[in-house]
Amino acid sequence: MPGPILEARGLHKHFGHLHVLKGVDLLVQERELVFVIGPSGSGKSTLLRCLNRLEEPSAGSITVDGIDLLDRRTDINKARQRIGMVFQSFNLYPHMTALGNVALALRKVQGRGRAEAEARAREALDRVHLADRAGHYPGQLSGGQQQRVAIARAIALEPRVMLFDEPTSALDPELVGGVLAAMRELRESGMTMVVVSHEMGFARAAADRVIFMDGGRIVEQGPPAAIFGAPQEERTRAFIGQIERNHA
Amino acid sequence: MSNWDRFLDSFFNARVAAEYLPKVIEGFWLTILLAGCIILTGLAAGLALAVLRSLGIRPLNWLIIFVVDLFRALPPLVVIVLLYFGLPAAGLSMSGFAAAWLSLSLVLMAFAEEIVWAGITAVPRGQWEAARSTGLGFAQTLGWVVLPQALRMVVPPLTNRTIAITKGTALASVVAVQEILGAAQAGVSFSFNPTPLTLGALAYLVLFLPVVILGRWVEARFAWKR
Numbered sequence: 411m412p413g414p415i416l417e418a419r420g421l422h423k424h425f426g427h428l429h430v431l432k433g434v435d436l437l438v439q440e441r442e443l444v445f446v447i448g449p450s451g452s453g454k455s456t457l458l459r460c461l462n463r464l465e466e467p468s469a470g471s472i473t474v475d476g477i478d479l480l481d482r483r484t485d486i487n488k489a490r491q492r493i494g495m496v497f498q499s500f501n502l503y504p505h506m507t508a509l510g511n512v513a514l515a516l517r518k519v520q521g522r523g524r525a526e527a528e529a530r531a532r533e534a535l536d537r538v539h540l541a542d543r544a545g546h547y548p549g550q551l552s553g554g555q556q557q558r559v560a561i562a563r564a565i566a567l568e569p570r571v572m573l574f575d576e577p578t579s580a581l582d583p584e585l586v587g588g589v590l591a592a593m594r595e596l597r598e599s600g601m602t603m604v605v606v607s608h609e610m611g612f613a614r615a616a617a618d619r620v621i622f623m624d625g626g627r628i629v630e631q632g633p634p635a636a637i638f639g640a641p642q643e644e645r646t647r648a649f650i651g652q653i654e655r656n657h658a
Numbered sequence: 659m660s661n662w663d664r665f666l667d668s669f670f671n672a673r674v675a676a677e678y679l680p681k682v683i684e685g686f687w688l689t690i691l692l693a694g695c696i697i698l699t700g701l702a703a704g705l706a707l708a709v710l711r712s713l714g715i716r717p718l719n720w721l722i723i724f725v726v727d728l729f730r731a732l733p734p735l736v737v738i739v740l741l742y743f744g745l746p747a748a749g750l751s752m753s754g755f756a757a758a759w760l761s762l763s764l765v766l767m768a769f770a771e772e773i774v775w776a777g778i779t780a781v782p783r784g785q786w787e788a789a790r791s792t793g794l795g796f797a798q799t800l801g802w803v804v805l806p807q808a809l810r811m812v813v814p815p816l817t818n819r820t821i822a823i824t825k826g827t828a829l830a831s832v833v834a835v836q837e838i839l840g841a842a843q844a845g846v847s848f849s850f851n852p853t854p855l856t857l858g859a860l861a862y863l864v865l866f867l868p869v870v871i872l873g874r875w876v877e878a879r880f881a882w883k884r
């Protein structure tokens with residue numbers, strides 16, 4: 411088995427006096443889909459945001475694809491191209507078309523010419539089945555389509571790992587399926603993924619491993635069947651019971 | 659002479675109008691030149707200050723805020739008079755045109771900085787994060803993602819403020835610049851008839867009505883659906 415593509419050790423994060431991450435270790439293997447669940451405020455977003463240094467961890471180490479992310483000499487903008495991120499609120503650039511959104515970093519970060527960048531952007535949009543929406547502005551797209559454009563924007567840079575922070579929680583229920591389908595296709599193409607989400611059905615079907623976080627720590631982790639079917643920790647049991655009641 | 663005739667003779671005297679029209683037209687072009695210079699330097703300086711402020715360097719930001727508040731607080735006429743009549747005492751003198759240009763540029767700079775800065779801070783944090791997460795640097799994110807949105811948002815207030823301040827070109831008449839108002843006032847004192855002021859008012863309308871309409875058009879053009 412190859413070594414982990416993403417390796418975070420002893421991550422701590424303080425916001426002032428608030429201790430949000432209290433020593434998190436996370437190893438993700440190539441092609442693995444890791445699912446992260448946990449109550450609100452448990453530090454899931456903070457963990458993801460540390461993994462591409464949108465937040466500066468207070469302590470710990472992070473290695474992605476062999477690059478020490480917290481080393482001062484690391485060119486963080488270069489490193490971030492290997493780590494795609496998808497946000498709950500899509501965060502598409504409203505003044506650019508779908509194509510423009512996807513092509514921007516291809517041009518400005520990777521330095522590709524307009525024609526090549528747009529060809530690659532179209533390919534990426536095609537992978538999320540939105541090739542026919544390339545000329546639309548975000549305001550002219552549904553939430554689900556916007557999120558798929560956001561996925562295309564990330565995968566166009568050919569990242570080694572993709573981070574998803576509640577990618578479907580801002581969507582109307584009927585639009586969730588399209589985004590989950592795009593994520594599943596991405597997974598089938600061999601993408602390594604870390605997903606924070608409450609979509610338990612997706613986790614059961616697609617995740618290799620489920621991590622339950624609470625109070626800034628990883629409480630329990632294992633295959634989806636084990637975590638959902640026979641959680642060992644009381645807190646995990648309570649949380650999963652609550653989620654299942656909410657979705658019943 | 660009836661009151662009505664007196665009124666017509668005072669404000670719409672054809673002979674006086676014909677005589678002073680060329681002067682007012684000269685003033686018209688001078689106003690355009692002065693306004694154009696003010697808009698160019700004022701907006702450029704305001705934008706530059708807002709961009710500098712976004713770097714988040716504490717002492718620099720205090721300085722920017724101080725300068726901006728200073729020129730927002732001072733009446734533009736005071737700045738003009740200070741530069742024109744005050745600087746010679748310090749051994750520096752400038753023409754009335756230069757004094758008006760510099761003063762109103764500083765005032766426009768101050769307001770433009772505040773407005774553009776408000777626009778920059780109104781761009782959601784998620785836009786920065788999305789751009790940075792794809793590897794765009796700070797300057798690239800500001801230039802390609804944040805500023806285009808910020809500027810679009812502030813087109814209406816910026817247009818209004820720019821129009822208001824360029825109308826302040828009339829203040830230059832105080833420091834002997836023969837722009838529209840200066841030329842019209844000179845006409846009044848030579849002819850003992852206020853008709854040149856009517857011409858002046860018309861000249862301002864000819865100049866600023868299109869600007870106001872342009873402002874509306876820009877506003878509509880720059881709006882986009884979220």
Ligand SMILES: Nc1ncnc2c1ncn2[C@@H]1O[C@H](COP(=O)(O)OP(=O)(O)OP(=O)(O)O)[C@@H](O)[C@H]1O
Nearest residue numbers: 425426428430448449450451452453454455456457
């Ligand atoms: N920039 C910040 N400044 C101060 N506190 C913060 C900041 N970001 C997050 N926090 C705090 O850190 C804690 C963990 O937040 P985080 O967003 O990581 O939780 P989460 O598990 O993602 O929750 P949710 O399910 O609601 O998204 C919360 O108490 C939050 O208020």
Ligand SMILES: [Mg+2]
Nearest residue numbers: 454455456575
């Ligand atoms: Mg969160």
